[in-house]
Amino acid sequence: MSVITKGKVSDVDKLKDIAKKVRINILHMLTKAGSGHTGGSLSAVDVAVAIYFSRMNFNPDDPYWKDRDRFILSKGHAAPLLYAIMAEAGYFPIDVLNNLRKIESPLQGHPCCKSLPGIEVSTGSLGQGLSVANGMALGLRLDNNPARVYCIMGDGEIQEGQVWEAAMTAAHYKIDNLCAVVDSNGLQIDGPVQKVMGIAPIHDKWSAFGWHVIDVDGHNMKDILGALDASEKTKGRPTVLIANTTKGKGVSFFEDKVEYHGITPTPEEYEKAVKEIHNG
Amino acid sequence: MGERENKGQEARGKGQEERKPKATRDEYGEVLLELGKKRSDIVVLDADLSSSTKTGKFAKAFPDRFFNMGIAEQDMIGTAAGLSLAGKVPFASTFAVFETGRAWDQIRLTVCYSNTNVKLVATHGGITVGEDGASHQALEDISLMRSLPNMTVIVPADATETASVINTVSEYKGPVYVRLGRAKVPYVMPDDYRFRIGNAFTFHVGKDVNIIAAGITVATAIKAAEILKKDGIDTGVINMSTIKPLDEKTLLSVARSSKLIITAEEHSIIGGLGGAVCEFLSENHPVPVKRIGIRDTFGCSGNPDDLLKIHGLTPEDMVRTVRKAISLI
Structure with missing residues (x-):
């Protein structure tokens, strides 16, 4: 059994190396696919890598292993991030990444749990992941299963009303085997989040809903690990990390650019981007 | 299959009518x-x-x-x-x-x-x-x-x-x-009835017309069939309780045995049981179908009996609809 155990990768530099690989694979598959979401995939890399490789118990050979920790990518358009991580974790051979968004590929444009084991639930229509995460966490608790549930949302995504229904539920049922993340990169398709539909103050909103809120530099691996430690120690209420991130992080000419929400690199941009990431 | 065809109105009436709705x-x-x-x-x-x-x-x-x-x-x-x-x-x-x-x-x-x-x-x-x-x-x-x-x-x-x-x-x-x-x-199903997904229950197959119903309209259809029988119109009643997947086999055999199909539901005539039956029959065995249901309108306040009356869902309404539909074919 190749169960990846907790703390297997606790070394910050190693996690940073994995994050680099994941970023390059995201860009590689998006360049090949010619469509997909670049900016929001890159912004959430460091948090997702930290969760997957420093915290989670899972077994790629037995994706439905009942004691596994669960990861839900509620911001489903960042699917390339999830696929790059799963390839790195050993769920499928790396060359499968070449098939992103192709006909009959398990790598659908947005995550599909029925086409790719290891994906916990299908996402893509925003605002739904946290509800599902709550349900999983409640189910695990009923079984006295110590597994934990992680859920990454976007900051634009939390404009969806269902997120706040789920926020109420998690606090009401004192769901503490759950850690949510808001990937706060500040941009959405139509522009800056604050211009499209203001959601500030994010921290205070979650706090008012009864959550333990931790602000974190979403690109500082050490910071992220500290926040994850704190979330595990929090009892009687759910934890959310407000990860302050940069959309397109790691590639200077994509960073903080609204238009790179939904467009992919050209082959030339890809070559340039890979060099930057290697040197970064 | 055998259970699906445990049909006949004689299958009904073993005490269930005495029970309170x-x-x-x-x-x-x-x-x-x-x-x-x-x-x-x-x-x-x-x-x-x-x-x-x-x-x-x-x-x-x-x-x-x-x-x-x-x-x-x-x-x-x-x-x-x-x-x-x-x-x-x-x-x-x-x-x-x-x-x-x-x-x-x-x-x-x-x-x-x-x-x-x-x-x-x-x-x-x-x-x-x-x-x-x-x-x-x-x-x-x-x-x-x-x-x-x-x-x-x-x-x-x-x-x-x-x-x-x-x-x-x-x-x-x-x-x-x-x-x-x-x-x-009211109780309409036999006491020993066992539901199976995708299996309709046939009370009776009519030679003249068959009513495919679901939900409360099953009881209504049974009453309507009794009235029509007195007029010499042999009317069958099928409880199509699984609307998806539709019991295509039963539907096909019923459609083959009569010249008119009536669907009856407490739902819009668009997209529900009537829609499902029409979709299947039009592609597989086209026969005239008359849909009884809510005719593309919203409901309103009132007691259930009055509501059934104004939406044409009483046994008497059903009888009238069947007669009119027969006159058109």
């Missing part, structure tokens, strides 16, 4: 409580309507396995999907209009597309909701659920069938929508 939601509440005693994997969710949907009985007995989600149907569906992914068998209940309308995209993504083992059991389907009026009368729910891949859609005719349906779907793996009612309905 019972609402299918009341039966649901009782069966769910019994299921909860037998199985620890059954969990129940409700959206602040547990006294009306009757999940309150389960809630009282098993507070740890009952989740009141407040007035938040979208979150309820997602949470139910999550519970099922953790190995539980969730029953999520509220009024049909909120269950299917308010949370349709959640049902689509996290229940149907994710193919999770969630049982959506909605009460207060149709116009017999009564006095609360149009905002609370689901007349489009079957249509909304039927168009979703992976979804099974069931409309029980009475309390006997409801009990069998709930027990059956608790053992079936996959998304299910069960539509129950608020008002009391």
